[in-house]
Amino acid sequence: MNLEQNLTAALTQSPEGKAEEAWPADAHLHQPPEASQLLLPEHSSCLAVKTYLRMCGLPFLDRISDNAEFMSPGGRLTHLPVLRLGPVKTFAEFEPIVAQVEAMQAGHSLGSWMSEDRRDDVRCLVNYVENVFTLAEIHMSFVDAVNYQRYTAPRSGAAHPWPLSVLRRMAKQKEALRILKVYQWQDMDNDQVLHEVGVCVGTLIGQLEEQQPEEGYLCGARPCALDALVFGHVAAILTTKLPNMELAEVLATYPRLLAHCRRIDGSLFGGKLLSGEEPEELA
Template sequence: MNLEQNLTAALMQSQSLGKEAAAEEEAWPAEAHLHQPPEESQLLLPERSSCLAVKTYLRMCGLPFSERISENAEFMSPGGRLTHLPLLRLGPVRTFAEFEPIVAQVEAMQAGSSLGSWMTQDQRDDVRCLVGHVENVFTLAEIHMSFVDAVNYQRYTAPRTGQPHPWPLSVMRRITRQREAQRLLKVYQWQEMDHDQVLHEVGLCADALVAQLEESQEAKEEGAGFLCGSRPCALDALVFGHVAAILTTQMPNMELAAILGTYPRLLAHCRRIDGRLFEGKLLSVEEQLEYPE
């Protein structure tokens, strides 16, 4: 069997397993806990974005969960591709971390009643691709601005990464986290980018999201639509999580927030979600922050 046949067989097996998982709809457990470190003292921007995106998604799904503040949440995590947070514990045993794995698990459990069940299979595949792209661009930009920008690292990132540990463990932990961030940026070929290139990538992603919004809203007969139609989907939750976190996280260098501030349609979309799910309290903090000219 050649490589192409192997890939085809693997794809067919994956699709078959996905259909079987969708057919077995599970009940949402009575105990669902979302763990994250303390936001005021430990949580970094990329982690806060991921945590907020997951909270938004679960609220959009109407699924009950309790929020748990755990200083060792990152060590409780089963792992992940980018941030390892938040950690979702379903029942006494099962744990999942980061936005995409949590969404995949919720979709498998909810099957025909999931948030994106109104879409066709092709539309759901498109949303997964968009989610992966947006997650990469925004998270890598946030990691770059947190660990590579010297001022942000010294005044924001380093104190938070070392905060829960005594000296000299705090110093060792800061060094480890910085190396992990640099290694991750290298994997995605972002380590050599300067600030202007990072901001350019974010701008391109924001342009694409605005175009997606405009296309979706033009296709609707009335009212304001979401990113992929008249109903919300995982992409709306992810975008809101990143945009809201970037706009409301006070850092020495607020260039990411300043770039997003030039996209009023995208901000209006996020404020609409904020009003529906968080009573407009999250983005009200934005008015108190100062962005560079």
């Protein structure tokens, strides 16, 4: 089934016998303004979702909304981006959005070429990579004093007038520290955080080195959700100008991973994301 059929058919059947739901023509992806409000972990999540939807060939409209986080139905880590499918269905964060797309596309989803056991392995990897990268981004945004004072704090309350801006900034910091405590990252220093990222990247490099030929993706000859997630985090970290760029400096020591992300950037965004240019909007 091609994309045009997906948009015009109300309900179809996959080869596996599962019902497929049509992708709506008015799918909207909401996020706060990138230039003034979006924080690093939120940027990574938004970019990962956009990359995944582009890999799936599913059209969506970007919507910049000051109140995007308040539109969110919830989530574990960032609550963003918010994907609205029609007038009722709303989803937030990478993993729930991927699960919804897979449910709608059934036998034609991005990872349908893999066995069920392999898809389960990929879901575990996605969860692991999402946790490590997002927690590292939260830590570097809220715990690192220089990043917090000069980058995170000004953005956290930017959508609101004083004194609401101060209250919102305090609330976001409290929520970030709560998340770090849940995952037992609250007492880590920067070196420990960077070590965890290095271990995670080592796992990803191992995945890439297993693929033949070298231009393969993380789990085989075709892309999957893991590729989109990794690209979203790596591209966001490399292109977000924090006062303390230690996280980006660590990633820069892994040329194999950077080459993989540059190929995705070239195929989906015209090579403009990692070069700092503005990619064309997906129609």
